[in-house]
Amino acid sequence: xxxxxxxxxxRTVLKIPKDEMKMMLQKWGFLSEAQLxxxxxxxxxxxxxxxxxQLCEENSADIKQAxxxxxxxxxxxxxxxxxxxxxxxxxxxxxxxxDITDFKKKFKRRLxxxxxxxTITFKEYEDNAIWIxxxxxxxxxxxxxxxxxxxxxxSQTPYVFISPSVLKSTLPLxxxxxxxxxNYHDIREMELRSHSLNSLKDIVFKRYSQNFQTCTPKxxxxxxxxxxxxxxxxxxxRSEKERIHRLNQEVFGSGPxxxxxxxxxxxxxxxxxxxxxxxxxKKEPFRCLVKFSSPHLLESLKSLAPAGMADAPLSPLLTCxxxxxxxxxxxxxxxxxxxxxxxxx
Amino acid sequence: xxxxxxxxxxxxxxxxxxxxxAAAAMAEEAPEGGAVRTLPSLRRLSRALPFGxxxxxxxxxxxxxxxxxxxxxxxxxxxxxWTLYSVTPLYGFRRARLRDYARLLGxxxxxxxxKGLAVEVGVELDIKxxxxxxxxxxxxxxxxxxxxxxxxxxxRSSSRNSEDKPVWLGWFCSVFGDELSESVxxxxxxxxxxxxxxAESYTALVGSWFQKTFDCCFRRLAxxxxxxxxxxxxxxxxxxxxxASAVELVFSVPRLAQPLDISYAIHPEDAKALWDTVQxxxxxxxxxxxxVFMDCLYAHFHRxxxxxxxxxxxxxxxxxxxxxxxxxxxxxxxxxxxxxVLMLLTELAISQIQ
Numbered sequence: 001x002x003x004x005x006x007x008x009x010x011r012t013v014l015k016i017p018k019d020e021m022k023m024m025l026q027k028w029g030f031l032s033e034a035q036l037x038x039x040x041x042x043x044x045x046x047x048x049x050x051x052x053x054q055l056c057e058e059n060s061a062d063i064k065q066a067x068x069x070x071x072x073x074x075x076x077x078x079x080x081x082x083x084x085x086x087x088x089x090x091x092x093x094x095x096x097x098x099d100i101t102d103f104k105k106k107f108k109r110r111l112x113x114x115x116x117x118x119t120i121t122f123k124e125y126e127d128n129a130i131w132i133x134x135x136x137x138x139x140x141x142x143x144x145x146x147x148x149x150x151x152x153x154x155s156q157t158p159y160v161f162i163s164p165s166v167l168k169s170t171l172p173l174x175x176x177x178x179x180x181x182x183n184y185h186d187i188r189e190m191e192l193r194s195h196s197l198n199s200l201k202d203i204v205f206k207r208y209s210q211n212f213q214t215c216t217p218k219x220x221x222x223x224x225x226x227x228x229x230x231x232x233x234x235x236x237x238r239s240e241k242e243r244i245h246r247l248n249q250e251v252f253g254s255g256p257x258x259x260x261x262x263x264x265x266x267x268x269x270x271x272x273x274x275x276x277x278x279x280x281x282k283k284e285p286f287r288c289l290v291k292f293s294s295p296h297l298l299e300s301l302k303s304l305a306p307a308g309m310a311d312a313p314l315s316p317l318l319t320c321x322x323x324x325x326x327x328x329x330x331x332x333x334x335x336x337x338x339x340x341x342x343x344x345x
Numbered sequence: 346x347x348x349x350x351x352x353x354x355x356x357x358x359x360x361x362x363x364x365x366x367a368a369a370a371m372a373e374e375a376p377e378g379g380a381v382r383t384l385p386s387l388r389r390l391s392r393a394l395p396f397g398x399x400x401x402x403x404x405x406x407x408x409x410x411x412x413x414x415x416x417x418x419x420x421x422x423x424x425x426x427w428t429l430y431s432v433t434p435l436y437g438f439r440r441a442r443l444r445d446y447a448r449l450l451g452x453x454x455x456x457x458x459x460k461g462l463a464v465e466v467g468v469e470l471d472i473k474x475x476x477x478x479x480x481x482x483x484x485x486x487x488x489x490x491x492x493x494x495x496x497x498x499x500x501r502s503s504s505r506n507s508e509d510k511p512v513w514l515g516w517f518c519s520v521f522g523d524e525l526s527e528s529v530x531x532x533x534x535x536x537x538x539x540x541x542x543x544a545e546s547y548t549a550l551v552g553s554w555f556q557k558t559f560d561c562c563f564r565r566l567a568x569x570x571x572x573x574x575x576x577x578x579x580x581x582x583x584x585x586x587x588x589a590s591a592v593e594l595v596f597s598v599p600r601l602a603q604p605l606d607i608s609y610a611i612h613p614e615d616a617k618a619l620w621d622t623v624q625x626x627x628x629x630x631x632x633x634x635x636x637v638f639m640d641c642l643y644a645h646f647h648r649x650x651x652x653x654x655x656x657x658x659x660x661x662x663x664x665x666x667x668x669x670x671x672x673x674x675x676x677x678x679x680x681x682x683x684x685x686v687l688m689l690l691t692e693l694a695i696s697q698i699q
Contacts, residue, residue, distance in 0.1 A: 271619070271645055279622045279641055286619075286645060287612035289591065292605065300603035304652060307600050311651040318650060331649070 001057045008066045008145050009056050012073060013049040021048060024076070028069045031055050063145065067121035071133050074150055074163075075125070078197045081150065081163040085192040085200050085325070086175070088158045088184035096183055098155040100130070107132070107181035114173055119143045128154050136170045149174055152197065158184065159204050161197055191328035199258035203325050208258045244305045244312040251319040257298035263327040265290045265317065270333055285333065298322065416680045418481045421514070423680060427540035428548070429566035429673040431694035432517060434525070434533035435559035440490075443476040446558075450474045453554045454496070454547075471499045473509055484521035484688060489536055491518035496547055513543030515551055520687035525695045537694040538687070539563060540675075566673045566694055570659040573669060576689065578635045580664035582620040583682060585613070589665035590678075592616035594642070596657035607657065609646060613665060 016024050022041055025031055035055045041048060056065075074081065104122055111118050117137025124130050132151040137143035149165040151174065160178055164171050175187045194200050202208045271286035273279045280286075294300040301318050304310035313319070321327055451474040458472070475495045482491035493516045497509035517536035519526065526535040541548045552563045568576075581592045591610040598605040611619075623638045624630065643654045661670045667677045667686050677686050 265649070267649060269649070271615075271641075272648065273641055273644065277637060277641065279637065280619045281622075282618065284615075286615050288615075288645075289608075289610040290646070290650070291608040291610075293608070294603050294605045296603040297605070300598070300601045300605040303602040304598070304605075307598075309598055309601070309653055309656050311647075313651075315649060315651040 001060055002062070004142075004145070005061060005063050005066050006053050006057065008063070009061065009069065010049045010053050012066065012069050013052050014045055015073060018045055018048070020076075021045075024069075024072055025052070027072050028065075030059065030061065030065050030069070035059075063119055064121060067119055067133050067135070067145070067148075068123060070145075070148070071121060071123045071131050071150075074133075075123075075131060079195045081197075082193060082195055083152075083161050083163050083197045083200055085190040085204055086160040086162055086178075086187050087190050087204075088160065088179055088182065089186040089188075090158075090183070091185045098182075100124070100155070103130075103155070103181045107177050110177040110180045111173065114176075115139070117141060117143050119145065119148075128156070130155065134165070134170075134174060136165055136167050151178065153178070153182070154201075155182070157205070159201075160187070161200060191326040193262075193327060194260045196259035196261075199260060202258040203322050208253070208255065208322060241306070247313040248302060248305060251313055252298070252302045257296070257302060258322060260297045260321065260327055261295065262291060262293040263297060263318070263321055264292075264329070266330045268330070268332050292318075297327075418479065419680060419683060422482075422516075422683065423677055425514075425542045426674055426676050427542050428545075429568075429675060429690060429694070430539040430541070430552070430563045431537055431566045431697040432539045432555075433562045433698050434529045434535045434537075435555070435561050436533055438534040438559050440478065443478070447474045447476040449558070450476070450494075450551065450554050454550050457550055472512070473497045473499055479516065479518070482516075482518050482520065482683075482687065484519070484684060484691075485523050487523045487526040488519045488521065489526075489534055491516055492536060494551055496543070496551075513541070513547035513551075515539065515541040515543075515548065518687060518691070520684055520691045522691045522695055525698065534559075537698055538566075538691045539694075564697060566690075566697055568669055568671050568673055568693065570671065572689075572693060573659050573662050573671060574639050575630075575635055576667070576669055577662040577664060578620060578623075578638045579630060579685075579689075580662075580666040580682070581611075581613070581616040581638075582624060583617075583664075583666055585665050585679070589613040590663070593661075593663045593668075594659060595661040595663075596654055597660050598657045606660075607652075607654070609642070609654070611642070 013021065018041065022036065022039075025036060025039075031052075035058075039048065039051055039055070108120050111120060111134065115137065116139060119133075119135040121133040122130060123133075130151075130153045132153065133148050134151070135143035135145045135148040144167070147165045147167050149170060150163040152161040162171075162174070164174075179185065179187050190204075192200060192203065265288075267288040267290060268285040271280050271282060273281075292301070298321065301314060305312035305314055317329070317331065451472065454472050454474065473496070475493075475497070477493050477495075479491035479493050483489065494514070495511060496513040497511045499509050517539050519536050519538065522535055522537050525537055529535055539552075541551075555561060556563060577592065577594060590613065592613055593608060593610040596607045596609070598607065619641060620638055623634050623641070625634070640655075646652065646654050659671070662668065663676075666679045666682045667675060669675045675686070675690065677683055
């Protein structure tokens, strides 16, 4: 067995938490059940990884099998990577039968004609997702297994989820191979990124709860604890709370939000100030870059108005994220009739 | 080491007064302009008007002043993240004894490391201590020269021709800290601001030796959101020749289902253009002007996102001059404005001590 393959398997095994090693090796299916029985999982990870490498040696593993183990690991720990959504376009409306063998063949041929040294590995999952791992080399160098690109493609949809390699120059090649293999004509980045691959899928496949304008106003849950010294104030508070709750339900829906960690806005809009303040009366746009970040952005945005930190309804710039399926925006002043609204190109 | 992050109630009033006094002291040094003439009345005014009332003013010649320090000697200060502490006056400190102090501090660190060896396996380092004066870092005549403490390591195994590797830096300074220096009795040395860069364990060791030896007290120096807004307004307005980095304000929004951070970065030219229209008298900053500047930025943000930034907590600001975090971590980026930045920090340190 190649030295680099052995080292790659060892390092991949080391990444796996100890109590998941057996499960992942079983999923891999490269080692027989009998071989797995001989492994002692009650020792330090370093020793386990050495034993795994030894067994792989017996089965003379090559880089293809090692790459499959890497895909299995990344499929389970997909939230460790940053994913970006791409949309492909056809010129006509023709529907074609999708043939996975044909797809793989074309994808490989395209990449290998451009670059001899690549490792290309496919793995199909039950939800119609094809995982593709590409490790990149150069004409004179073997592929670097530690800096691969990962692609998740759902056939029958125009969407591709890419976790790109740190080797930036490989991205155009990858995109080319994807459109050629899937018979599309064009591919573009949707400006939608997250660590949560499933949330990205929820957004572009419209799988998240979207009961806009359909829900009936419901009183807030949880008992009211305000002292009833002035019934009118309590009533006003309650109706305001109900209004905020209703508006929130309308724009965010009642279900859990897809997980995004950030949203970014490049603002090039006019600075409008109170004329009494006599500040900055410029005809040029005021240039800003605003970034929102949170472990769960949409849930935190949803809780802004109820916490009194924002107006209800919240700005459409923020609430449009799921239906526009993007979290990177460039905002310019809308020309014409509506001076208070903005557009994003 | 004592950790005191919560600012005392009512400290801002004193802080502001001090800022103006420090600024006024700086004005004495700057011969040009009318600042010198306004000085006496300003001092009177500052005593009469606590912070929060109107008409408070600050003269900021420091930020426009000539380069005083030799940039070569102070270059080590730039572009490093410094953790801030306030230090009460040192008792019995003598500048002539720096060599002895270095030896004693070295012995102290070695002894503490020995003690720690029982648990900390594999420490094979000799720590070399150097203490030196930085005559370039000071403001007024009353200020003591800054004091630099450098720790470097020498590996025991490969000591043949290996150079000492710097592992930790710390320095004490006072830039226009006159208010404190004027008020302490003899035998006390005022260097109220301490900045450290490197492992916290070394900061703790050095700090405890100084506390023990000079009967002083170190406390972490937090920066309030109010002071951060002063800093961002002041520094956004500074003239810079080269292409400057953005003026960035970072807010954290409390009490949400999930934590939310908002970074609001403004093109430096646009931020300066805004500040220039807000600030009515060049060289002076008033409380109202800082408020107007921040309110304008909040209003612009609200127009787009409907979020009230004024209700969020300002946790960090960065400009081409410097960046500052509310936890008391600063990075100084521009040598020309070094005295101005240190003056502000000295003042914050003094207000924490008093």
